[in-house]
Amino acid sequence: MTREDNPRTRRQGPAMLRGRAVPQTTTDQRLLDSRGPADWVHADPWRVLRIQAEFVEGFGLLAELPKAVSVFGSARTKPGSEEYETAVDIGARLHEAGYAVITGGGPGIMEAANKGCDENGGLSVGLGIELPFEQRLNDHLDIGLEFRYFFVRKTMFVKYSQAFVVLPGGFGTLDELFEAITLVQTKKITRFPIVLVGTEFWGGLIEWVRTTMLPSGKISPEDMDLIHLTDDPDEVVKIVVDAHIEAERRLQEQAAVQAAGETGIDGT
Structure with missing residues (x-):
């Protein structure tokens, strides 16, 4: 037997x-x-189905989004503060430039960016997360979705955004920022602009990266070009728009080269 x-x-x-x-x-x-x-219902095989369901729900809800920019920042930022009003301004200007605005859907900077977009007639999206403490989705969303799992939510941010704009924030903001930088650096995703807003807040971090990480060989000199730093909402939008114009130009050049190769035209 x-x-x-x-x-x-x-x-x-x-x-x-x-x-x-x-x-x-x-x-x-x-x-x-x-x-x-x-x-x-709490066993690992059941969790796999829940994870799958979150991906399916997110992909289905967001599949038809127009081009969009994700805005990150602290949930603790108070309405009326300078940082809050800057985020409102950026949300409005991103809409004027033709982008939907995606945030984590909560209060603070997230609410501010959604508000700026929403009150000016733009498409405002919030991708929330289930937390031990209450943090409801804000009131300035056209589309709101709440996730159980951080990694599913992160995938949605990356998949449906053409740029990241990062205002002052805490550990969660740093987590999103460095994951985006890592994905771009390692070419896991198509390169897109990452803009830090707030030279006073982010300046020390950028200086440490430049004077400690770079000289010790932990990153390459060209990696510094992955991050833009500014205080000006107009410059934020200009960096995003210019990057996409350049990306489209390169795509057209690549398509032309491919077409020439298929037809046997060598350009001579």
Whole structure:
């Protein structure tokens, strides 16, 4: 008798179970029997389905977004503060330049950028996150979606944004910032502009990167070009727009070269 024929061996999808690993009930029995504790809904296989559902929901809801820019910053920034009003201004100017505005959907800088876009007739999007403390979606959203998992939410920011604008913030803002820089640096995503707003707030960090990380060889000199630093909302929008014009020009050049190659034209 082979191991496959052994009654203590069971095939369960792609897995083979043997001996004490063989369950005493079938998958159908466990699915249809609703009695007993609900611990199964917290098990890893069920979480995989939840993760899949979040991706499907996000992709389905955001698939038809026009070009968009994600704006990050602190949820603790108070309405009426200089940083808040700067974010309102940036949200409005991004809409005027033809972009939807995506934020984390919460209060502070997120609310401000959504407000600037919304009150000027733009498309305002919020991608929230389930947290232990209450943080509801703000009131300036045309589309709002709340995620359970940070990594699913991050994927949505990257997939549906053509630029990142980062105002002063805390650990969450730094997390989003450095993930974006890493993805661009390693060419996991198409290069797009990352703009830091607030020279006083971000200046020390940029100086440390330039004087500590760069000389020690932890990054390359060209990596410094991945980040733009400014205080001017007009310059923020100009950096984003100019980067996209340049990207479109390069795409057209590549298409022309490819077309010439397919037709056998060598340009001589």
